[in-house]
Each structure stands twice: as structure tokens, then as C-alpha cells.
Amino acid sequence: MFDPEIVTLFDSGCSMSVATVGPDGAPHASRGWGLTVLPDGEHVRLLLDANDSVAMANLAGGGAVAVTGVCVPTLKAVQLKGEADEPAVTSESSDLARATRHCEKFFADVSKIEGTPIVLLERLRPVDLAACTVAVCEVYNQTPGPGAGSLLGSPRER
Amino acid sequence: MSGDIDLHDVQFCFEGAVPAVIASVSADGVPNITYLSRVRMIDGERVALSNQFFSKTSRNLAENPRASVLVVDPCTYDQYRLTLVYERTERHGPTFERLRDDVDTVAELHGMQDVFCLRAADIYRVVSVEQTVRSPRVPPEALRRGPAGANAATGGRLAELSARLSRCGDLDTLVEVTVGGLSELLGYEHTMLLLVDERCERLYTIASYGYDDEGIGSEVAIGEGMVGMAALRCAPQRIGNLFQVRKYARAVGRAFADQGIGPGHDIPMPLLTDIQSRVAVPAMALGHLVGVLVAESPEPVAFDENDEATLGVVAALVAGAVEGERTRAAGAAIPESRSAPLAQVATGRGTTRIRHFSIDGSTFVDGDYLIRGVAGRILWALLGQYEAEGRVEFSNREVRLHPALELPEFRDNFENRLILLKRRLVERNVPIRIEKNGRGRFRIEVTTNLLLESSD
Structure with missing residues (x-):
């Protein structure tokens, strides 16, 4: 099972970034727009920008993925690594609601702490969403400092 | 690419x-x-x-x-x-x-x-x-400004500020015109001018503009923080993301603390509480560091290389003038004080308690900290003569030789310290004023009864 703190972090509207890998081994950075820990405690449902064609192509047929979530007020951060299944464009109401909740919390935190106008942050919001399921293998501490990169564990070992 | x-x-x-x-x-x-x-x-x-x-x-x-x-x-x-x-x-x-x-x-x-x-x-x-x-959804007026950058008008305004500075007859006017002109002519709404102390160890604020508290006399060690680093390296320092830097610093500090490495001291942050951007440029003349000119903004990424260049020109002008004044003061043959006017006896105007600590020159007025160091010693020396002899007029030359001031023989900064003291008295609304009344001369005006206490 995931540590409750990690579940809370990803539910808090954290700043979320996603790395995928191209067929030639090239990294590709993009943003995540919602992450929900599934009931089995080993998988998560990850929401991506459906118009990020490179990320979609990299995960076509499934692929390795890394997701880092950073708490905007504290910069406390974790990174999940695992294997994603093929993403599909989603219009499921639960996914749309999840992404909306994520954006509202994320934008509100950034605006409150850094004074950024919400209207500017809205430029980042994706028009279309894609969803995939990630089997999480490892969880890392990613908070800036000497402990960054240390392994926190695997959901399957807990 | x-x-x-x-x-x-x-x-x-x-x-x-x-x-x-x-x-x-x-x-x-x-x-x-x-x-x-x-x-x-x-x-x-x-x-x-x-x-x-x-x-x-x-x-x-x-x-x-x-x-x-x-x-x-x-x-x-x-x-x-x-x-x-x-x-x-x-x-x-x-x-x-x-x-x-x-x-x-x-x-x-x-x-x-x-x-x-x-x-x-x-x-x-x-x-x-x-x-x-x-996204085309954001109206242009919602977009942030970013650095204004240099343009054709900048040169003309810089020339106007240069002309104003060149007309300043003394250091006090010079520092006032500098920070005022940076706002009026060049749009820098929050600025500070700091000068190097006698030992070249610290910088002290001699003028500021656009802050709730002027902070005259506030100090920073050379090498400490951005302003101190601009002095140490004699090179501009610029930052446009202080919110992020502070947040990052806190996170890293906590991470070190978790590993048993305690955080050190917090460097006092600038006078603007919501500052996002700061640029600090060294003021140099004849190869010597004279001070640091600082501009701040609550906007992120408010400054760029053009601001460094513009402020660098102003800083160089100020540094040249400060050095010129110092040289002039050191070489001027000012006659010893004429029959110095005596003070009118201050009666019926309340009493102000001045407490002075000779160990570091710290001086308090009615229990509130006023100033320390050379400026504190100058005030103490002046008030001592005022109380003992009723004197109100002094020459720079005689005061700078007062043994209690402990001024170094080389680059003593006396005039700078006198201006600092004058501005600090005004800022703190102390009923004592210093006014220039001729080249190398000044007078004090005391509108209170004094109670002088020395703590050795």
C-alpha cells in the first residue's frame, strides 16, 4: 500500500511532472494533471495531456514512466516509477472531475504563495485528457536536499 | 538548433x-x-x-x-x-x-x-x-510586464540624472538626488544606496527610496547575501525569483535538519516584504569599491542585463562623486573654528535622554536604538561639546580629529558618516538636527534639553 502521506500529496493539487521514454531512449518531459491511487494499492490512474503526441506515442502499447509530485507550499516531493499501460483519451466524468480538482488546487496554491494570477496559470490547463494505469514499482524521496533520490520503497513490499 | x-x-x-x-x-x-x-x-x-x-x-x-x-x-x-x-x-x-x-x-x-x-x-x-x-484565452493586459529594458529614452533620462548629480554640491544632496532620480527618471521605485565602512568590512545604508522604513544606517557585511556578494566580487548580482529561492532554501534547510545538520542564521531580508526581484551593482571609482546600489521590485523577473548596465552607470557616477568629496575633504585646508557660536539655552522643551556605549558607539535616544559606530561617536562628541561649552558650530576638520572617533588615517569616511548621522536623526525624528553651513562646516540644532549618559 502507499504511504498515506503520498496519497495526500498527490491529492493535494501538487505540481506534477511526468517522464516517458522514446523508442530511441530519448527522455520526454511533460506534466501530469491528476493521479489517483487505485484500491489495490499498487496501481495509480494517471491523467495526461492528450495533445502531447510524443508522450502518447512513447506510451503506446505501454511503457516506462516516472511521475514526480511536488507540494507547492513546502517543496516536499516524491517520485513514482513504474510501467504504464497504453493511454486513451478520456471523457469519463470521474477523470474530468479529478483533473478539474487537481487544477483548482494546484493553481490556487501557486497563486496564493507566489502571487501568480490564476488567469495566467490557466494557460497550462490541457484541453483534452488521456488516462493510463501505472503499475508502481518504486517510490523515491524527491524533496530538495541531501536525501533527494533515496528509495522510499515499493508499494508491493509494504 | x-x-x-x-x-x-x-x-x-x-x-x-x-x-x-x-x-x-x-x-x-x-x-x-x-x-x-x-x-x-x-x-x-x-x-x-x-x-x-x-x-x-x-x-x-x-x-x-x-x-x-x-x-x-x-x-x-x-x-x-x-x-x-x-x-x-x-x-x-x-x-x-x-x-x-x-x-x-x-x-x-x-x-x-x-x-x-x-x-x-x-x-x-x-x-x-x-x-x-x-493559449489565446488570456487578454494581453493580464500578462506580466517583465523587464522594461533599455530603450532610446533611457539614454536621455540617464543623461538628465547625470546632469542632476553633477550639480549636487554636497554628499547629502547627491544621495538624495540619486535615489529620487532613479525613481522619477528611470522608474526604479525601490532603491537603496549603501557605502563601504572605514574598515572595508561592512556596507551601511545612507539613502533609500520607496520603503515604509528608510532603514538609514542598516548594515550588511561584505560577502553576506546578494548585496554583500556584489561588494565582495565587485560584480552585479541579480535575482528575479526570490519567492522560489526562499521556498527552496526552506526545503533544503529542513532536509539538512532532518539529517542532524542544524540550520544557521537567517540573513535579514530586504525592506520590501513582498520582494520578488533584486539587482545589486557595485559602485566603484578608481578601482576602489565605494558602495553598492540596489533596486528591488515586487514583480518577478523585473530586471535584466539592461538594468544592470543602467544602474552600473549611475553607481559609477555616485562612486566618483563620493570619492571626489572624500578627497576634497581630506585635502581642504579648513581654518580652525572661528569663535564658535554658543547655543541658546533650551528651556521648557522637554528632556531627551541620550545613552552612549563607547565600546561600539551604539547610541540610544529615549531608550530607542539610533545608530552605532563612527556615526554614534560623532554624535556623542558633538553633544558633549554642546553640553559642556554650548557650542553649536563645528568644522569637519576639528571633529574628525576628535580622539573618541577612532577614525583610521586613510579613507576615514568622516563626511559619509556625518551625512548618515544627519539622515538618521531626521528619519527617527530626534529633536537634534545637523545642517551644513559652509564648505567643511556644519551646525547642530538642538530643540530639547539633553540628558547624556555614558556606559563605558
Whole structure:
């Protein structure tokens, strides 16, 4: 099972970034727009920008993925690594609601702490969403400092 | 570099106001993604990343020298993806120094200089720049301003400020015209001018503009914080993301504390409570550091290289004038005081208690701290003669020889300290004033009864 703190972090509207890998081994950075820990405690449902064609192509047929979530007020951060299944464009109401909740919390935190106008942050919001399921293998501490990169564990070992 | 976007077009992204993200991949195909405190643009084809913690990224790049970086323009929130190829690592040189300044700024905020330091600067070639977000939904008026930059009018305004400075007859007027002119003519709404002390160890604020509290007499050690670093390195220092830097510093400080390494002291932050951007330029004359000129803004990424250049010109003018005044004062043959006028006896005006600590010159007025050091000693010496002899007029030359001042023989800064004292008395509304009444001469006006107490 995931540590409750990690579940809370990803539910808090954290700043979320996603790395995928191209067929030639090239990294590709993009943003995540919602992450929900599934009931089995080993998988998560990850929401991506459906118009990020490179990320979609990299995960076509499934692929390795890394997701880092950073708490905007504290910069406390974790990174999940695992294997994603093929993403599909989603219009499921639960996914749309999840992404909306994520954006509202994320934008509100950034605006409150850094004074950024919400209207500017809205430029980042994706028009279309894609969803995939990630089997999480490892969880890392990613908070800036000497402990960054240390392994926190695997959901399957807990 | 492929694509239509030039790296210079996205230069604001590299001010660090919005954290960047870097993705890398290990040799066996496992991706890694982490946040970066700062990406620096080196030239039109290269960027540098600071390497102090991200060891997994470093290991990946040793195996697979490609990276994907997301950066955001803090003024428009346009997002760009940079495709990078690792080129080399530098451990000295100008790029390393600039990144080290960034890291040092973070470290100094929480006294972590001994444990949080730049290990290397990783240099990457930018293969492509791709814009990922360009929403037409935001009206132009909602976009942030960004640095105004130099334009054709800047030169004319700078010339006008230069003319005004050249007409200043004394240092007091000069510092006032400097900070006032920077606002009126060049749009810098929050500025401070600091001068170097006699021992070249500290800077003290002699004038400021645009703050609730003028902070006259506030000090910073040379080498401490951004302002102190501008003095130490005699080079401009600029930051446009102090919110992020503070947040990052707190996070790193907590992480060190978790490992049993206690945080150090907090460097007092500037007078603006919501400051986002600051630029500090050294004021130099004849190869000597005279002071530091500082501009601040509540806007992120408010300053750029043009501001460094503009403020650098003003700082040089001020430094030249300060040095000129110092030389003139040191060489002027001012006659000893004529029959110095005596004070009218101050009656029926209340009593002000002045307490002086000779050990460091600290001086308190009715229990409130006023000033310390040379300026405190000057005040004490003047008030002692005022009380004992009723004198109100003095010459700079006689006062600077007063043994209690402990002035060094070389570069004694007497005039600067006298101006500092004068401005501090006004700022704190003390019923004692200092007014110039001729070249190398001044008078004090005391509108209170004095109770002088010395604590040796």
C-alpha cells in the first residue's frame, strides 16, 4: 500500500511532472494533471495531456514512466516509477472531475504563495485528457536536499 | 538548433521564477524526472544546470546524454520544452561562478554555506525548443510586464540624472538626488544606496527610496547575501525569483535538519516584504569599491542585463562623486573654528535622554536604538561639546580629529558618516538636527534639553 502521506500529496493539487521514454531512449518531459491511487494499492490512474503526441506515442502499447509530485507550499516531493499501460483519451466524468480538482488546487496554491494570477496559470490547463494505469514499482524521496533520490520503497513490499 | 524558436526568445524562462523540470533516462530505459532550482542560458545554443543534488540525473546523463526540460515564461506562462544533449561539466570559470552565485544565494538564506554548495555546472547543447502551451484565452493586459529594458529614452533620462548629480554640491544632496532620480527618471521605485565602512568590512545604508522604513544606517557585511556578494566580487548580482529561492532554501534547510545538520542564521531580508526581484551593482571609482546600489521590485523577473548596465552607470557616477568629496575633504585646508557660536539655552522643551556605549558607539535616544559606530561617536562628541561649552558650530576638520572617533588615517569616511548621522536623526525624528553651513562646516540644532549618559 502507499504511504498515506503520498496519497495526500498527490491529492493535494501538487505540481506534477511526468517522464516517458522514446523508442530511441530519448527522455520526454511533460506534466501530469491528476493521479489517483487505485484500491489495490499498487496501481495509480494517471491523467495526461492528450495533445502531447510524443508522450502518447512513447506510451503506446505501454511503457516506462516516472511521475514526480511536488507540494507547492513546502517543496516536499516524491517520485513514482513504474510501467504504464497504453493511454486513451478520456471523457469519463470521474477523470474530468479529478483533473478539474487537481487544477483548482494546484493553481490556487501557486497563486496564493507566489502571487501568480490564476488567469495566467490557466494557460497550462490541457484541453483534452488521456488516462493510463501505472503499475508502481518504486517510490523515491524527491524533496530538495541531501536525501533527494533515496528509495522510499515499493508499494508491493509494504 | 532546430525549430523556429531561438533560445534568446525564451530568456525570461531562465530567471528561475517558475521551477524547471528535467527528465533523463538510464541506460536500461528507466526514466527519471525532477525539479530544478535554476537553468542558466549560456549563449544562443547552450544552457547550464547546477549540479548539487540530482545524482540520479547525473548518473543517467553519464549513461545516456540526453535530457528533456520544461521551462515556463513567468510573464506569459508560455511553456517550452527544450531537448538537450549533455556536452561537458565545468568546475570553474564564469558559467560555474554564475551558477555558484545562485546556489550561494539559497545557502545564505538559511546559513547553509558550509554544506549546500555547487559541485559542478553541467553544460548542455540545446537541440530544439518547442512551445507546448500557447493559449489565446488570456487578454494581453493580464500578462506580466517583465523587464522594461533599455530603450532610446533611457539614454536621455540617464543623461538628465547625470546632469542632476553633477550639480549636487554636497554628499547629502547627491544621495538624495540619486535615489529620487532613479525613481522619477528611470522608474526604479525601490532603491537603496549603501557605502563601504572605514574598515572595508561592512556596507551601511545612507539613502533609500520607496520603503515604509528608510532603514538609514542598516548594515550588511561584505560577502553576506546578494548585496554583500556584489561588494565582495565587485560584480552585479541579480535575482528575479526570490519567492522560489526562499521556498527552496526552506526545503533544503529542513532536509539538512532532518539529517542532524542544524540550520544557521537567517540573513535579514530586504525592506520590501513582498520582494520578488533584486539587482545589486557595485559602485566603484578608481578601482576602489565605494558602495553598492540596489533596486528591488515586487514583480518577478523585473530586471535584466539592461538594468544592470543602467544602474552600473549611475553607481559609477555616485562612486566618483563620493570619492571626489572624500578627497576634497581630506585635502581642504579648513581654518580652525572661528569663535564658535554658543547655543541658546533650551528651556521648557522637554528632556531627551541620550545613552552612549563607547565600546561600539551604539547610541540610544529615549531608550530607542539610533545608530552605532563612527556615526554614534560623532554624535556623542558633538553633544558633549554642546553640553559642556554650548557650542553649536563645528568644522569637519576639528571633529574628525576628535580622539573618541577612532577614525583610521586613510579613507576615514568622516563626511559619509556625518551625512548618515544627519539622515538618521531626521528619519527617527530626534529633536537634534545637523545642517551644513559652509564648505567643511556644519551646525547642530538642538530643540530639547539633553540628558547624556555614558556606559563605558
